[in-house]
Amino acid sequence: MKITGWRSLKTLHYWHRPIGDVNGTVTSGITEVPLLVLETDEGVSGIAPGGHADMARIFPALEGQDPRAVTALYDRMQDWVFKSGHAGSVFGAIGVADMALWDLKAKLADQPLWRLLGARDRFVPGYASGLDYPLELDELLALHTRYAECGFTAFKLKGGLDVEQDLERLLAVREVYCRNTAEPAVMIDVNESMSAKQAVRYVHRLESALDLSWIEEPVRRWDATGHALIRQQTRCAVATGENLTGIEQYAPLLREQAVDILQSGMCWGITHFLRVANLAHAFSLSVSPVGYNTNPVAHAAAAIPNHLSCEVQDLTFPVGLRVDQRIEDGGIILGDAPGLGISIDEAAISQLKNEGSWTQPQGPHVRPRDAGQRLSLRNLAYEKPFRNR
Template sequence: MKITGWRTLKTVHRWGRPIGDVNGTVESGVTEVPLLILETDEGVSGIGLGGHADIARIFPAIEGEDPRAVTALYDRMQSWVFKSGHAGSVFGAIGVVDMALWDLKAKLANQPLWRLLGARQPFVPGYASGLDFPLSLEELVNLHSRFAERGFSAFKLKGGLDVEQDIERLRAVREVYLRNSPSPAMMIDVNESMNAKQAVRYVRRLEETLDLTWIEEPVRRWDAAGHALIRQQTNCAVATGENLTGIEQFQPLLREQAVDVLQAGMCWGISHFLRVANLAHAFSLPVSPVGYNANPVAHAAAAVPNHMSCEIQDLSFPLGLHVDQRIENGGIMLGNTPGLGITFDETTLAQQLNEGSWTLPQGPHVRPERSGLRLSLRVEQNNE
């Protein structure tokens, strides 16, 4: 069997609400979802989800290769671009190809990926997270009420601009989850928007009235000393890692004892998550994958011994995709369809006329000028 080609499709995810974080929002609530179809000479194809604009750069590394050699091909793709570097969009393309390769391998074995990877059970515990920064308090409560109906007892909110507002929102949403637990787990994600001392002040203010489980990405992703300071001077856990591209980038955090929960972005693929999980396990740390469309890395999360909780960002899936999983009992119940359990209706995809807007210049991928430079923990948004 040989890899012969690839093609790209695209659909959209309709969130039904504005989404975003402290760095920006998508008011339309519609985001693009690229799909990579990896083709073979035996007619079996693999599916990967996520941005892969640099696929042409790395495809020569796998063309003509047997797709079942997933681990070797993952390293081969990284070696193919070692002079120019494998970070950023290149790493994203490698991750999407990696997803498609694992999907292929499991399909050829006629097994769901979670079983091929050695998981004992198909259930993956999760926490509710709705990219909910732009929502009003009423909208926020309504959203998390829907998650609570699916059995969740842990949640994460987006915050970091106004500590008093964040306290109000955390308290209100906590009330929603009391139906499922007397002590819901509460997390806050500030998306690298603070400096270390500001983050310490921010967390200490939250902890005056709340039992915070973790703060996520309080400072820049590479700031090991800053994360270490926050970890030492606050009670909650520090979670980070979703934007790190390669396990070598985690080493400073581990050397500085700067992190309590290692995270890995789902969009970076299966092999990356497995390697991060092994690295975390060696340091007796839990691992948590950050959410993405159709939760593909949940298959790998089911198979590692130190998985804590998987971020689940929505209760629906992108248009035209059928995903063999159920979100229930506070997590993901993976199905038995071979591979990632993702199939698509190409006719439906071809009819999509609306463009997604995740990558607009004003969207969540643009760091505001005053990030990390604010003097107050309570800033009026119109002064930004």
């Protein structure tokens, strides 16, 4: 069996609400979802969601190879670009190709990926997370009421510009989840927007009013010293790692004892997540995959001993995708369809207009000028930050 080619498709995800974080928002609530279809000479294809703009660069490492040699091919793709490095968008393409390879391998075995990877249980514990920074309080409560109806007992909000507003929102949403548990797990994600000292002050203010489970990405992703300071001077856990593009980039965080929960972006693939999980396990740390459309890495999360909770960013799936999983009982229930359980209705997505806005300049990928440089924890300059940037 050999890999013979690949195709790119694109669908859209309708969030039906503005989404984003302190770095910017997508007010339309419509985002592009790239899809990779990896083809073989036996007519079986691997499907994976995620950005893969550099696929043409790494495909020569896969062409003519047996797709069942997944981990060897993962390293072969990294070797293919070793001179310039495997970070950034190249790492994204490697990760999406890796997911397509795992999808192929499980399809050839006629098994769902979670079972092929050795999981005993199809249920993956999760937490509710809505990329919800631009929502007004009533919209935020309505969103998390829907999550609570799905049995969730843990949630994460976006914040970082106004500590008093963030505290008000955390306390209000916490009450929503009290219908399911007396002690909901409460997390906050500030998306690398703070300095270390600012983050310590910020967490102390939140912890004066509630039991905070973790703060996520308080400082820049590579700042091991800053993460260590925050971890030492606050009660809550520190979670980070979703934007690290390579297993080697976790070493400074571990060396400085700077992290409690290692994270991995789902868009970086199955093999990367499994390696991060093994690395974390060696240091007695938990791992938590960061959400993405169709929750593909949930299959791997089901199969490791140190998985804590999987981020669930929405309760629906992109247009034209059928995904064999259910979001119930506070987590993801994976199905029995072979592979990742994703099927594509190409006729449906071919009818879509190009109206996604994830990559527009006002989207959540542009770092604000004053990030990490504010003296106050309450930014009164913005009633609703970045909506009209």
